Amino acid sequence: MTLDIPSINDQLxxxxxxxxxxxxxxxxxxxxxxxxxxxxxxxxxxxxxxAALRDAIAGMVWEIYANAFEHARSPVGIFSCGQHFPSSQxxxxxxVDFGFGIPYNVRSFFKKCRKAGAFDAANCLKxxxxxxxxxxxxxxxxxMGLDLLKEFVKINHGxxxxxxxxxxxxxxxxxxxxxxxxxxFRGALFNITFRCDESYYQFAHDKMDEPLFFLRxxx
Amino acid sequence: xxxxxxxxxxxxxxxxxDGQKIYSQILPELSAGHKVELDFKGVGVFASPFFNxxxxxxxxxxxxxxxNRLLDVFNITPVGRDILKLVIKNSARYYDDPDYRKNLxxxxxxxxxxx
Numbered sequence: 001m002t003l004d005i006p007s008i009n010d011q012l013x014x015x016x017x018x019x020x021x022x023x024x025x026x027x028x029x030x031x032x033x034x035x036x037x038x039x040x041x042x043x044x045x046x047x048x049x050x051a052a053l054r055d056a057i058a059g060m061v062w063e064i065y066a067n068a069f070e071h072a073r074s075p076v077g078i079f080s081c082g083q084h085f086p087s088s089q090x091x092x093x094x095x096v097d098f099g100f101g102i103p104y105n106v107r108s109f110f111k112k113c114r115k116a117g118a119f120d121a122a123n124c125l126k127x128x129x130x131x132x133x134x135x136x137x138x139x140x141x142x143x144m145g146l147d148l149l150k151e152f153v154k155i156n157h158g159x160x161x162x163x164x165x166x167x168x169x170x171x172x173x174x175x176x177x178x179x180x181x182x183x184x185f186r187g188a189l190f191n192i193t194f195r196c197d198e199s200y201y202q203f204a205h206d207k208m209d210e211p212l213f214f215l216r217x218x219x
Numbered sequence: 220x221x222x223x224x225x226x227x228x229x230x231x232x233x234x235x236x237d238g239q240k241i242y243s244q245i246l247p248e249l250s251a252g253h254k255v256e257l258d259f260k261g262v263g264v265f266a267s268p269f270f271n272x273x274x275x276x277x278x279x280x281x282x283x284x285x286x287n288r289l290l291d292v293f294n295i296t297p298v299g300r301d302i303l304k305l306v307i308k309n310s311a312r313y314y315d316d317p318d319y320r321k322n323l324x325x326x327x328x329x330x331x332x333x334x
Contacts, residue, residue, distance in 0.1 A: 201298065
């Protein structure tokens, strides 16, 4: 599949063509989307960032895309914008889908439970960021995207904001806040700030020689 | 059995479909009791869908002791290892305790009523 991606210097006079372009990106074109993400979109301004940090951030951004591909059911695809701020060593990204929204998916998942109505919007958002939760009915789900993203943002000293329906979430190293708002957005919007600091992208390391499938049980 | 991930998947181990390729390849070997070595040399980017499909789901088929004995992972970046360990932890919790999700949901419903 060949994608004619507009460059930053192109004049987008025909937005219908752009929407058509993104609609062509089907599920089986994930590698094409990711290569564009890593080399062209995120790729600008990486001159002073190590390959390891670049790859770590690219992987985290992909987690958001993968989560949206799996759950959002957005009829016009997923939109992204962002900017690298070299002076503050920050990368600010916004990823938006126009799907059903996180609260809808959570309530649909629990629709058989008579208490599903008790899930107000703020609790729905809080639920999806709990470790191990998924609305995928077939098991552990395709990814741990939101849980992993939350952990990375905290270690990275970054910031994550989520808007979906009338719900707002804010996650950073100091807090996790989920509140209901008066404004409403049907899909889901992620506002992320990554610190492009070599010190802040690796999780706390267990011993490297510890067995992978070791699980310490605390009693 | 040695599996060079770079030759099969490439530099980016991110999609569930690619994880399924690896799972399909290694499952028969593990089921036969053969040791499997996954070499991630040259792989730079990792994401949880790949690991969920390739490795996490093995916890539905084998015990942790069996996997520690039969499955080795080499040349994986520190970030890749971090993500893999989180995926394994998540999968182990899901497959080890059938009541885990039921209990978690019960707690969340109770919290919702209090709010």
